[in-house]
Amino acid sequence: xxxxxxxxxxxxxxxxxxxxxxxxxxxxxxxxxxxxxxxxxxxxxxxxxxxxxxxxxxxxxxxxxxxxxxxxxxxxxxxxxxxxxxxxxxxxxxxxxxxxxxxxxxxxxxxxxxxxxxxxxxxxxxxxxxxxxxxxxxxxxxxxxxxxxxxxxxxxxxxxxxxxxxxxxxxxxxxxxxxxxxxxxxxxxxxxxxxxxxxxxxxxxxxxxxxxxxxxxxxxxxxxxxxxxxxxxxxxxxxxxxxxxxxxxxxxxxxxxxxxxxxxxxxx
Amino acid sequence: xxxxxxxxxxxxxxxxxxxxxxxxxxxxxxxxxxxxxxxxxxxxxxxxxxxxxxxxxxxxxxxxxxxxxxxxxxxxxxxxxxxxxxxxxxxxxxxxxxxxxxxxxxxxxxxxxxxxxxxxxxxxxxxxxxxxxxxxxxxxxxxxxxxxxxxxxxxxxxxxxxxxxxxxxxxxxxxxxxxxxxxxxxxxxxxxxxxxxxxxxxxxxxxxxxxxxxxxxxxxxxxxxxxxxxxxxxxxxxxxxxxxxxxxxxxxxxxxxxxxxxx
Numbered sequence: 001x002x003x004x005x006x007x008x009x010x011x012x013x014x015x016x017x018x019x020x021x022x023x024x025x026x027x028x029x030x031x032x033x034x035x036x037x038x039x040x041x042x043x044x045x046x047x048x049x050x051x052x053x054x055x056x057x058x059x060x061x062x063x064x065x066x067x068x069x070x071x072x073x074x075x076x077x078x079x080x081x082x083x084x085x086x087x088x089x090x091x092x093x094x095x096x097x098x099x100x101x102x103x104x105x106x107x108x109x110x111x112x113x114x115x116x117x118x119x120x121x122x123x124x125x126x127x128x129x130x131x132x133x134x135x136x137x138x139x140x141x142x143x144x145x146x147x148x149x150x151x152x153x154x155x156x157x158x159x160x161x162x163x164x165x166x167x168x169x170x171x172x173x174x175x176x177x178x179x180x181x182x183x184x185x186x187x188x189x190x191x192x193x194x195x196x197x198x199x200x201x202x203x204x205x206x207x208x209x210x211x212x213x214x215x216x217x218x219x220x221x222x223x224x225x226x227x228x229x230x231x232x233x234x235x236x237x238x239x240x241x242x243x244x245x246x247x248x249x250x251x252x253x254x255x256x257x258x259x260x261x262x263x264x265x266x267x268x
Numbered sequence: 269x270x271x272x273x274x275x276x277x278x279x280x281x282x283x284x285x286x287x288x289x290x291x292x293x294x295x296x297x298x299x300x301x302x303x304x305x306x307x308x309x310x311x312x313x314x315x316x317x318x319x320x321x322x323x324x325x326x327x328x329x330x331x332x333x334x335x336x337x338x339x340x341x342x343x344x345x346x347x348x349x350x351x352x353x354x355x356x357x358x359x360x361x362x363x364x365x366x367x368x369x370x371x372x373x374x375x376x377x378x379x380x381x382x383x384x385x386x387x388x389x390x391x392x393x394x395x396x397x398x399x400x401x402x403x404x405x406x407x408x409x410x411x412x413x414x415x416x417x418x419x420x421x422x423x424x425x426x427x428x429x430x431x432x433x434x435x436x437x438x439x440x441x442x443x444x445x446x447x448x449x450x451x452x453x454x455x456x457x458x459x460x461x462x463x464x465x466x467x468x469x470x471x472x473x474x475x476x477x478x479x480x481x482x483x484x485x486x487x488x489x490x491x492x493x494x495x496x497x498x499x500x501x502x503x504x505x506x507x508x509x510x511x512x513x514x515x516x517x518x519x520x521x522x523x524x525x526x527x528x529x530x531x
Contacts, residue, residue, distance in 0.1 A: 009381035013367075016374045020408075087367035092424075095329035096382045097355040255333045257292065260326045 002105060006098045010106020011113065014080045018114070028114055029121045032068050036122050039064040040130040057132050058218040060188065063211060065122050065132070067187045069145070070152045070207060071178045072118040076111025077156025078163075078174060085168050090262045094254075100247050107160070108153055115152075137214075140223040143232065144210045150235035151206040157242040161249040167262075186211050206235040279343035281306055282356075282432045282464035283328065288337035290323050290488075297323040299488035300337065305432065307462035310454065312469060312479035312496075314508070316516040319485040321468045325361075325434050328466070330354055342431050355383065360425035361436035365417050368410020372401055372420050375409055376427060383428035395423040398453065414441035422450065426457060433457065435467035439474060447471075451478050472508035482508070484515045491515055 018024050043056040050056065084093055093103065126132040134141055159174035166173070184198055185207035191199055202208040213227035253259040283305035290298040298320040305311045313321050326332035328339055330350055339346040344353040366375040376395060380388040396402045399419040404412060409420055418441050425433060435454070439447040455478060458465045469475045475482055476496045484492040492499055492515065496508055505511040 003384065005384050006382045009378045012381065013370065013374075013378045016370055016378070020369075083367075083369075087369060088364075089367050091329075091331060091361070091364040092366065092379070093382075095331050095354065095359060096379070097351040097384070098382050099351055251333075254331060257290075257323070257326065257332045260322075260331045 002099070002102050006096075006102045007106045007109060009098075010080065010103060011109035014083065014110035015113070017083060028072075028117045032072065032118045032122045033125060035064055035068055036061070036125040037129070040126065040132075044130065055218075057130055058137075059215065061126055061130055061132055062134070062214065062218060063187050065126055065134075066145075066148060066210070066214065067178075067182065067185075067207075068122060069115065069119050070148045070155075072115040073111055073149055073152025074155040074159065074178065076114040077107045077153060078159045079114070080107045080110035081156075081160040081163070082171065085163065085171075085262075088262070090259055094259055100250055101243075104157060104243060104246065107156070111153065111156060137217045138223075140217060140228065141214065143228045144213055147206050147228070147231035147235045148210055150232070150239050154235065154238035154242040157239070157246050161242070161246040164246070164253060164259075164262075165249045181205060181207065184208065190215065204234065206231045206238065209234070279340075281340075282342050283466060284338075284340040285324075285328070286338045286340075288324065288327060288339065289335045290320075290327060290332065291335055296488045298327070298334075301485070301488070301490050302337075303483055303490060303493065305464035305466050307464060308459050309480045310458050310465040310467065310478055312475040312482040313466055313485065314469065314472070314475055314482050314512060314515075315485035316512075320488040321485055322436060323488075324485070325359070325436055325466070325468065328432075328434060329357070329359055355428070356430060357432040357434060358383070358425045358428055358430040359434035359436070360418070360421040360438055362418070362438075362440045363436070364421070366409045366420055366424060368408060371406050371408050372396070372412075372423075373405045375420065376424060379424050380427050385428050391427060395427055398426075399423045400449075415443060415446050418442055419446070419450070422453070426453075429461070429463075431463050433463065433465045433467075435465065437468055437470065439469065439471065447474070454478065472512050476508045484512070486515050 040057075040061050043060040046056040046060065084090055123134065155177060159177060162174055163170050184194070184202045185205050186194065186202060187207070191202050191208060191212060194202065209227040209231035213224050213231065216222070216224055216227070250259070253262070281304045285304070286302050287300045288298055288302070289300045301320075301324065303311070313324065315321055323332060327334050328341070328346070330346055330353075341353040342356045344356070346353045370378065373392065373396075376392045377388065380392060385391050396405055399422055401416070401419055401423060404416060404420070409417055412420060418438065422438060425435070433454075438454070439450050442450060451474065454465055454467070457463060479496060481494060482492075482496055482499065483490050492503075492511070494502070499511060500507065503511055503514070505514065
């Protein structure tokens with residue numbers, strides 16, 4: 001059974017770090033803000049030169065916003081984990097009654113808090129400057145957001161497992177993960193644009209269903225329950241698999257003694 | 269966490285290690301060792317570098333899986349009831365300082381929540397006072413001297429009133445006066461509430477002065493076990509340092525001399 005106090009301790013630790021360090025707070029707003037402003041003006045320009053009837057603001061800027069949300073969720077988990085890596089805190093953390101599920105839940109709580117800040121900043125900018133209103137698209141969009149959230153958590157937990165297994169130097173493997181997935185997810189274009197082999201791989205990615213579904217909504221068509229169901233199912237499955245993978249890696253590090261010797265050096 | 273030391277319903281031993289073994293590849297780190305820590309007892313785990321002391325402590329802390337053997341903390345099997353067993357223990361080690369980017373108070377609050385310490389604010393205030401850390405309450409641990417960091421780690425280690433306290437060279441970075449105070453605090457901790465302490469040290473004077481019983485490890489085996497004075501008499505050595513050097517230089521000649529060794 002998971003206990004609230006140990007879980008909250010992990011999130012509280014991250015809150016303390018954020019509160020005491022502007023260098024950690026600014027990136028929560030800065031990068032998403034730059035993305036929204038850049039793509040917002042790009043969308044506005046495309047609206048002015050493209051044929052009337054198609055609005056690039058929800059199609060392009062909305063896609064950027066949702067993709068950034070996914071990245072923020074993933075990074076929220078990994079950054080909270082990296083605080084333990086950088087401060088060499090694993091021995092202190094894992095030699096306690098804290099269970100793996102409680103630790104991961106604490107990372108997720110941290111991620112919810114930090115990504116909510118980023119999402120709020122993005123929505124504020126997109127709405128006030130470029131007139132993008134997600135509220136106009138109804139509750140179906142909330143379902144797709146939940147699927148993206150679950151998949152972002154799954155990516156974050158998977159990335160933590162990779163770093164736990166391979167050492168801190170492996171962080172350079174995990175930051176490009178979203179960029180590697182984005183062509184297959186069809187963030188900015190319909191999946192029909194992709195060649196057949198890429199479309200095949202897209203079937204296994206929850207964001208592919210999310211972005212196809214959201215494109216239908218913003219173009220005024222009916223919500224696709226199938227896309228929503230597949231996105232939610234695959235995201236939940238990926239989350240279970242990521243947690244299983246993390247637990248397996250953790251057991252390996254305990255069996256081999258890596259967790260006790262974990263340091264800033266790469267491990268093999 | 270409720271203090272429960274001294275209750276007649278609790279097991280007489282706070283720690284029971286049976287046939288514990290660990291190999292790293294072909295290297296035997298810990299070779300089927302068995303020992304116990306009783307209530308109110310301070311046991312010194314001594315031995316040269318690479319003897320298996322830290323591997324033993326890591327296995328008791330649940331961060332290193334034994335190849336075989338069992339560990340029971342206050343009667344709870346660590347392998348089967350990890351969280352419950354570890355809730356009754358805590359540790360401090362020179363190689364595991366508290367995160368330097370949090371203040372002393374923040375660290376104690378975070379770890380107090382992890383250990384589900386009852387009346388946490390009151391307990392933190394007591395720990396700060398006990399280890400003379402009140403003036404450093406809002407100082408980041410990374411900005412403290414090594415001795416102050418050690419005191420902060422010890423405050424964390426005693427925060428949950430653990431029945432079993434594991435200390436890996438707790439006084440290594442302390443000046444003599446601070447080390448004496450810490451030894452007194454550890455002694456008081458063990459005797460009040462019938463708690464057990466297992467600690468490692470390379471300071472033989474300290475081990476002799478504080479430990480009720482010492483275990484000499486060499487090449488993963490317990491070569492000697494007993495009260496410091498009894499061991500010195502048995503091996504005709506003037507002090508533990510001489511005995512330590514003998515163990516480190518000629519471990520094989522001392523095998524089989526373990527006092528009270530269980531089959």
